Amino acid sequence: MGRPAPFFISADIEKPQNDMTLDIDQIGKGFLDELRTIDSLPALAVFRIKYYGRQKGVLTLLMKELQNKSPENRRDLGKRLNDLKIEMESAIAEKERQLAARELDQRLASEQVDVTLPGNRGPLGHSHPLTQVRYEIEDIFHSIGYSIEDGPEIETTYYNFEALNIPEHHPARDTQDTFYVSDSLLLRTHTSPVQIRTMEKHCPPLRIICPGRVYRHDNPDATHSPVFHQVEGLAVDEGITFGDFKGTLEYFLKAFFSERTKVRFRPSYFAFTEPSAEVDISCFVCFGKGCRICKMTGWIEVLGAGMVNPAVFGYVHYDPEKYTGFAFGIGIERFAMVKYSINNIQYFYDNDLRFLEQF
Numbered sequence: 001m002g003r004p005a006p007f008f009i010s011a012d013i014e015k016p017q018n019d020m021t022l023d024i025d026q027i028g029k030g031f032l033d034e035l036r037t038i039d040s041l042p043a044l045a046v047f048r049i050k051y052y053g054r055q056k057g058v059l060t061l062l063m064k065e066l067q068n069k070s071p072e073n074r075r076d077l078g079k080r081l082n083d084l085k086i087e088m089e090s091a092i093a094e095k096e097r098q099l100a101a102r103e104l105d106q107r108l109a110s111e112q113v114d115v116t117l118p119g120n121r122g123p124l125g126h127s128h129p130l131t132q133v134r135y136e137i138e139d140i141f142h143s144i145g146y147s148i149e150d151g152p153e154i155e156t157t158y159y160n161f162e163a164l165n166i167p168e169h170h171p172a173r174d175t176q177d178t179f180y181v182s183d184s185l186l187l188r189t190h191t192s193p194v195q196i197r198t199m200e201k202h203c204p205p206l207r208i209i210c211p212g213r214v215y216r217h218d219n220p221d222a223t224h225s226p227v228f229h230q231v232e233g234l235a236v237d238e239g240i241t242f243g244d245f246k247g248t249l250e251y252f253l254k255a256f257f258s259e260r261t262k263v264r265f266r267p268s269y270f271a272f273t274e275p276s277a278e279v280d281i282s283c284f285v286c287f288g289k290g291c292r293i294c295k296m297t298g299w300i301e302v303l304g305a306g307m308v309n310p311a312v313f314g315y316v317h318y319d320p321e322k323y324t325g326f327a328f329g330i331g332i333e334r335f336a337m338v339k340y341s342i343n344n345i346q347y348f349y350d351n352d353l354r355f356l357e358q359f
């Protein structure tokens, strides 16, 4: 850092001996001494006013005093005073440069950022457990050649019921507690209508799954929710047998739950499949011995399925003599609850991070 500009009172000027000359000399010295003690910009601002202040500044007062001197003295003193003023100004300016540079250095030092420090990682979110389970199901079926189809959540009674072989007044309509939008429109009660929509669009062979939201007029409790999720599955081709149906579902259930899982098919009824089955897996807690989870049966029911009813093929103009197929309906919540031993479906919808962060 540079030294203050040299400050001097010209000694070579012929000095008429009078009070003011003394003043000028002393003021010059005092100014320098005081300037050395100033160590901040605000203090320098105050200091500047002390000397240059319009009313009571030391130099201002000296200038005023000059008016009372004889013309001869006035010229000489005026020149000395002016020199002094110029020298003081440059000394203040130099001091100001020094102080500003020092303050900048200090600020840079105190605000220094260490770019090598590790950053703060924000918490990372992840997909919802129901989404994770849906992806797992999709991955397994994708790996054996199934593609994914989509369909509307507001459906017609035709696709949700009629084309699935559930005519008006059929008791199966009552078991599906339906939210109606109008006489012929409803919130789909299952993903099965996508079977019909897909078969209308494509000729066999078909292998599809359809994940999606479904709605039922149920009061929320530990096992019911008015909105939940299913994955519908459908395979249609020439020569598909009950063996293909069993083999495919067994393969899927072992892949999803575990290799050790045993699978059992129980006769059941769905209007759109014939024969129909309810599919159970062996209890993964007691391995079939009987426990609280499987209600002492050794088995846990996981899905409904069956061979596509030829009557359904009639609605989509597939030749039932030529084609056969199977279909299944998976409850995503049900699968997640069984896989992770979750005893209340409401946990999925509460958005409590203590629950969600476990997945």
Ligand code: DAH
Pocket (backbone or CB within 6 Å): 189, 190, 191, 192, 232, 233, 270, 272, 273, 304, 305, 306, 326, 327, 328, 329, 330
């Ligand atoms: N749609 C049925 C339900 O929601 C589930 C189901 C059963 C789907 C059998 C199917 C099936 O495709 O074959 O209760």
